[in-house]
Amino acid sequence: MESSAIFAALKTKFGEAAIDLNEDGPEAFAMVPSELIPDVCQHLRDAPEFDCDLFSCLTGVDLKGLKGETDDGFEVIYNIESTGKAHCVSLRTRVAREKPEIPSVSSIWETADWHERESFDLLGIVFTGHPNLVRILCADDWIGYPLRKDYEFPTEYHGIVCEFEGNEDGTWGGHPG
Amino acid sequence: MPLKKNNGGPPRQDLENENPDPLTKENVIITSVDKALNWTRQASVWPLTFGLACCAIEMMATLAAKYDFDRFGSGVPRATPRQADLMIVAGTVSHKMAPRVKRLFDQMADPKYVIAMGGCVIKGGPYAKYGYHVLQGVDRVIPVDVYVPGCPPRPEALLEGLFKVKELCYNEKLSDRDRSKARPKVFGGFEWPTKTKKEGQSA
Amino acid sequence: MSPSRDVKGSKTKMADTANMNTNVHEPPDVRTEELLLNMGPQHPSTHGVLKVVAKTDGELVLECEPVVGYLHRCFEKCAESGSYVQAVPYTDRLDYLMAMGNNLGYCLAVEALMKVEIPEYADYIRVLVTELNRIGSHLIAVGTFGLDTGAITPFFYAFRDREMVLDILEEICGQRLNYNYIRPGGVAYDLPEGILDKISTFIDHMEKSLEEINNLLTYNGIFIHRTANVGVMTPEVAIKYGVTGPNLRSTGVKRDLRKLRPYSIYDRFEFNICTGTGEYGTIGDCWNRHIVRTQEIIESIKILRQVLNAMPTEGEHLAKATARKFRPPKGAAYTAVENSKGELGFYIASDGTDEPWRVKCRAPSFHNVSVLPALANGTMLADLVIILGSLDIVLGEIDR
Numbered sequence: 159m160e161s162s163a164i165f166a167a168l169k170t171k172f173g174e175a176a177i178d179l180n181e182d183g184p185e186a187f188a189m190v191p192s193e194l195i196p197d198v199c200q201h202l203r204d205a206p207e208f209d210c211d212l213f214s215c216l217t218g219v220d221l222k223g224l225k226g227e228t229d230d231g232f233e234v235i236y237n238i239e240s241t242g243k244a245h246c247v248s249l250r251t252r253v254a255r256e257k258p259e260i261p262s263v264s265s266i267w268e269t270a271d272w273h274e275r276e277s278f279d280l281l282g283i284v285f286t287g288h289p290n291l292v293r294i295l296c297a298d299d300w301i302g303y304p305l306r307k308d309y310e311f312p313t314e315y316h317g318i319v320c321e322f323e324g325n326e327d328g329t330w331g332g333h334p335g
Numbered sequence: 336m337p338l339k340k341n342n343g344g345p346p347r348q349d350l351e352n353e354n355p356d357p358l359t360k361e362n363v364i365i366t367s368v369d370k371a372l373n374w375t376r377q378a379s380v381w382p383l384t385f386g387l388a389c390c391a392i393e394m395m396a397t398l399a400a401k402y403d404f405d406r407f408g409s410g411v412p413r414a415t416p417r418q419a420d421l422m423i424v425a426g427t428v429s430h431k432m433a434p435r436v437k438r439l440f441d442q443m444a445d446p447k448y449v450i451a452m453g454g455c456v457i458k459g460g461p462y463a464k465y466g467y468h469v470l471q472g473v474d475r476v477i478p479v480d481v482y483v484p485g486c487p488p489r490p491e492a493l494l495e496g497l498f499k500v501k502e503l504c505y506n507e508k509l510s511d512r513d514r515s516k517a518r519p520k521v522f523g524g525f526e527w528p529t530k531t532k533k534e535g536q537s538a
Numbered sequence: 539m540s541p542s543r544d545v546k547g548s549k550t551k552m553a554d555t556a557n558m559n560t561n562v563h564e565p566p567d568v569r570t571e572e573l574l575l576n577m578g579p580q581h582p583s584t585h586g587v588l589k590v591v592a593k594t595d596g597e598l599v600l601e602c603e604p605v606v607g608y609l610h611r612c613f614e615k616c617a618e619s620g621s622y623v624q625a626v627p628y629t630d631r632l633d634y635l636m637a638m639g640n641n642l643g644y645c646l647a648v649e650a651l652m653k654v655e656i657p658e659y660a661d662y663i664r665v666l667v668t669e670l671n672r673i674g675s676h677l678i679a680v681g682t683f684g685l686d687t688g689a690i691t692p693f694f695y696a697f698r699d700r701e702m703v704l705d706i707l708e709e710i711c712g713q714r715l716n717y718n719y720i721r722p723g724g725v726a727y728d729l730p731e732g733i734l735d736k737i738s739t740f741i742d743h744m745e746k747s748l749e750e751i752n753n754l755l756t757y758n759g760i761f762i763h764r765t766a767n768v769g770v771m772t773p774e775v776a777i778k779y780g781v782t783g784p785n786l787r788s789t790g791v792k793r794d795l796r797k798l799r800p801y802s803i804y805d806r807f808e809f810n811i812c813t814g815t816g817e818y819g820t821i822g823d824c825w826n827r828h829i830v831r832t833q834e835i836i837e838s839i840k841i842l843r844q845v846l847n848a849m850p851t852e853g854e855h856l857a858k859a860t861a862r863k864f865r866p867p868k869g870a871a872y873t874a875v876e877n878s879k880g881e882l883g884f885y886i887a888s889d890g891t892d893e894p895w896r897v898k899c900r901a902p903s904f905h906n907v908s909v910l911p912a913l914a915n916g917t918m919l920a921d922l923v924i925i926l927g928s929l930d931i932v933l934g935e936i937d938r
Contacts, residue, residue: 183869215900217885269780295610297431389634399697465619466612
């Protein structure tokens, strides 16, 4: 199935207004409101014409400071694929910075479990309904969300100094002298 | 009766004349306890099976065919720190891993040696500036004896590092074998280093 | 309790033997306790700094959970803090056994944003070095899997052959492990003189050598007993957990991105998608995962032969558009390649400057290790090690 046909079918199912298409960029995607994400995902997996059984990737992007962007929230991208029908779907959704909450899809694809934990760990996006939303990569007592654009690097962690020491002239790396 | 120095040459007539006992004639070497013990220790420095990242693959290559660590008596990687003499910290140490590295080091029996293998372990390597979760040098947690630079270092470089450790072994005295006392206080015991790095790295 | 536990006098013992056949399937009534076992992060069988927390009852694993993150070295932050080209060395260190494949995946993702034309000669070099690296990566998987099962000799055989791959790759790009060779728009340097002859000598040797490894390990009776029917993965479970690559193919699913969505110039070469056949054991078990890797070495050799025959003798190795600082237009895309561990994807968002806004890596091992509880729950503790070894994970890309 071509991605345009998939998006057309999604539009008829969930209504013209809910799904916002964008096919100009390098990757065609459908912008979906965050509260609709579980329904759309469930439909993509269960409907026999879509049969999207492989959850490829989930990416969180911090939009704060992005050129030409008024929104300062987060964008979450779902890349889904069907192994049987060999087509791919890309969904995107946006959440506000103050309340970054999206319903979890970990009950639909097991893969999403770890991906959502990772996005929570690095960007602080909360996936409501996730069975075990704790940090996965960083240490359990880590402070802050490192991939946010306003993240401040730690100066100390458990008594270990973390400040970066460059060369004396302010450069980084190479052979000093 | 002290043996005269022979320097590995053919048996000298005068020595044979001096020592008529056929059993001890060419089989006795007189040396100090220090030297004899150190000679045995440097000939079997057993490393800890402890790989963290890319450098561990080069460490494995050093242990495997072609480079063959075993030629130098170090081909017996131990799975437990209690049987190991040498810790090769190979790979990036993250903040999550640092307490484990410290614990493994504490579990090793003295005399013990540490090789910091690769740029990440020495100073954070390519992750020094933006790697928020990377420890900038394992010497902020445990004392390091030999630094082997590279990203990753070649097996030859690691072998050179092993030879440096052997040198350290060879030059030690039995009287100061408790090296933990000679180490900076901030690294000994079970306390985390609390001082800043510059103060802590006095030795 | 069965009477066979009574050990008084020889008469009872004889009765035991007579009773054995009837009692053999009855488990002895021995009360055991649950034990929480912490395997790793320093453990010789976890292939790096993985921690597995296993709830055991005697030798049985009731539940287990992989704990990752001990090698989290902030790839994504480092990648978005520099230019597009500066991120290439960081991709080397994701799956450090298959650095060329990571370079290729990242560069194809950047090129998808740029829409830049790659010189044909560079495309051939890319396939050449990637397939060579795939052989090296699979050799490590085969060798260390042998170590996990207790066979030490194949490890030395595999490393002997891998050293030959490394010698060739080192001559091409100057590094043994982290190559930083494939760049957006092509490759960093031209091939050195006489390297094609060396590659052709190597692949001739590799074919014979693989037979040796197969005789020593793959078709060894002890090895088959140890790995066949252990940790059986069904295609449904594999896809549910996002498992890709040889692990997915061993369950019988014919999914190889080189065929499914041919990237670079893979559509020009003929090769088979190797799947588990169940020659021994069950389709999707540890032995079948192992045999798929050894067969893929043969397929890589096939591709290399075709590259050597079809390759132009000279040409441009780097597109002009990316030779200097470049700025991909604003936009974002997800691009995936078939790495030795599975589907390696990069989602790159560009804001129109020379630095990426966001780089996300979809690492195959991240998914391959998440399936561990589904395979290992209910097996013996010793099988946990075998299952983990057969999944061929690399912590560098799990933790990133």
